[in-house]
Amino acid sequence: MDPILEIKNLCIDFKTNRGIIRACDDVTVNFNRGDIIGIIGESGSGKTTLASGILKTVRAPGRIASGEILYHTPNGETIDLLKLSEHEYAKHRWTNITTVFQAAQNVLNPTLKIKEHFIETAMAHDTDKKFTKKQILEKAAMLLSQVRLEERILNSYPHQLSGGMKQRTIIALSLLLEPDMIILDEPTTALDVITQWYIIDILRKIHEETGITMIFMTHDVSIIGSVVDRIGVMYCGQMVEYGKVEDVFLKPSHSYTYGLMNAVPSLKDDITKRKAIAGYPPNLLELPKGCRFGPRCFLSKEGLCQSEEINITDMVDVGNEQLTLCPHWKKVKEQCH
Numbered sequence: 001m002d003p004i005l006e007i008k009n010l011c012i013d014f015k016t017n018r019g020i021i022r023a024c025d026d027v028t029v030n031f032n033r034g035d036i037i038g039i040i041g042e043s044g045s046g047k048t049t050l051a052s053g054i055l056k057t058v059r060a061p062g063r064i065a066s067g068e069i070l071y072h073t074p075n076g077e078t079i080d081l082l083k084l085s086e087h088e089y090a091k092h093r094w095t096n097i098t099t100v101f102q103a104a105q106n107v108l109n110p111t112l113k114i115k116e117h118f119i120e121t122a123m124a125h126d127t128d129k130k131f132t133k134k135q136i137l138e139k140a141a142m143l144l145s146q147v148r149l150e151e152r153i154l155n156s157y158p159h160q161l162s163g164g165m166k167q168r169t170i171i172a173l174s175l176l177l178e179p180d181m182i183i184l185d186e187p188t189t190a191l192d193v194i195t196q197w198y199i200i201d202i203l204r205k206i207h208e209e210t211g212i213t214m215i216f217m218t219h220d221v222s223i224i225g226s227v228v229d230r231i232g233v234m235y236c237g238q239m240v241e242y243g244k245v246e247d248v249f250l251k252p253s254h255s256y257t258y259g260l261m262n263a264v265p266s267l268k269d270d271i272t273k274r275k276a277i278a279g280y281p282p283n284l285l286e287l288p289k290g291c292r293f294g295p296r297c298f299l300s301k302e303g304l305c306q307s308e309e310i311n312i313t314d315m316v317d318v319g320n321e322q323l324t325l326c327p328h329w330k331k332v333k334e335q336c337h
């Protein structure tokens with residue numbers, strides 16, 4: 001185990017007219033250096049909020065209410081990212097921790113050529129003026145070839161590129177300063193399925209070559225299932241399960257994960273065998289007593305989970321580093337045989 005990030009009891013709130021929404025509720029999880037990690041969950045489950053907590057980009061009406069995010073830097077330091085000032089965090093953004101998100105294509109300035117984006121990004125962080133423009137452009141061309149784009153697009157404007165090309169350009173740009181962690185929040189959602197797979201394949205190759213830690217936030221289990229080492233499952237702001245992908249997919253220990261896995265369509269099997277999870281996630285301002293998934297859970301008819309006393313705040317290790325919030329995980333696992 002070589003953790004790059006240790007997230008401890010992270011709580012992030014949004015103040016709304018109707019009350020305070022806890023969009024990230026007591027999340028505790030460790031991410032290992034060099035892993036590809038997938039965080040999955042339905043819309044509104046808190047994936048983007050968790051990403052913005054790590055990136056320290058939570059803005060009003062949101063605020064980080066409590067918790068720690070310990071980042072182990074490549075040179076052996078341990079830093080609580082939440083204790084850093086905006087200025088101090090800026091030293092790590094791009095150089096150590098970087099991001100690509102769904103609407104990332106809009107971050108390209110329409111009035112600048114692609115090469116100017118690379119030069120500006122490098123110059124902004126190269127305070128010692130170590131690199132010449134020529135060196136930056138050589139590196140940019142190498143990164144563009146990694147994302148399977150030709151060097152000539154350095155002379156293009158963003159509007160001359162397709163959506164998929166823009167997203168690949170952003171990925172290349174995000175790797176410019178050789179970060180050791182990249183957070184990808186729905187990086188392919190706005191793209192067609194073929195382009196999505198193409199970009200996932202590119203990211204897989206980059207990971208193979210660089211060993212960079214990748215954290216994918218997505219609602220699309222089928223897209224990331226084949227690339228990730230570990231999966232975290234979010235529901236109503238909580239991390240309800242975390243473990244190695246094969247365990248979480250094949251032997252889930254939370255009935256929400258079990259439901260998700262049975263709901264995901266596959267090209268290979270009979271679509272009529274897929275079963276949507278009954279009901280909807282609750283409103284975060286009106287959470288049910290006990291387990292938040294209780295009203296939708298196939299075990300709940302046994303009346304096990306609606307008590308306020310039930311411990312659904314601490315994840316338990318069910319073996320093989322698989323963690324779950326469900327105290328009745330053995331019953332969930334029995335369903336998988």
Ligand SMILES: Nc1ncnc2c1ncn2[C@@H]1O[C@H](COP(=O)(O)OP(=O)(O)OP(=O)(O)O)[C@@H](O)[C@H]1O
Pocket residue numbers: 014015016021023041042043044045046047048049050060061062219284
């Ligand atoms: N700026 C905001 N103001 C108020 N509530 C917010 C804000 N941003 C997020 N939330 C609330 O926080 C909860 C989690 O949202 P978040 O965007 O993190 O979910 P998500 O899992 O990333 O969803 P999606 O896949 O749709 O992006 C939601 O209930 C959402 O309404």
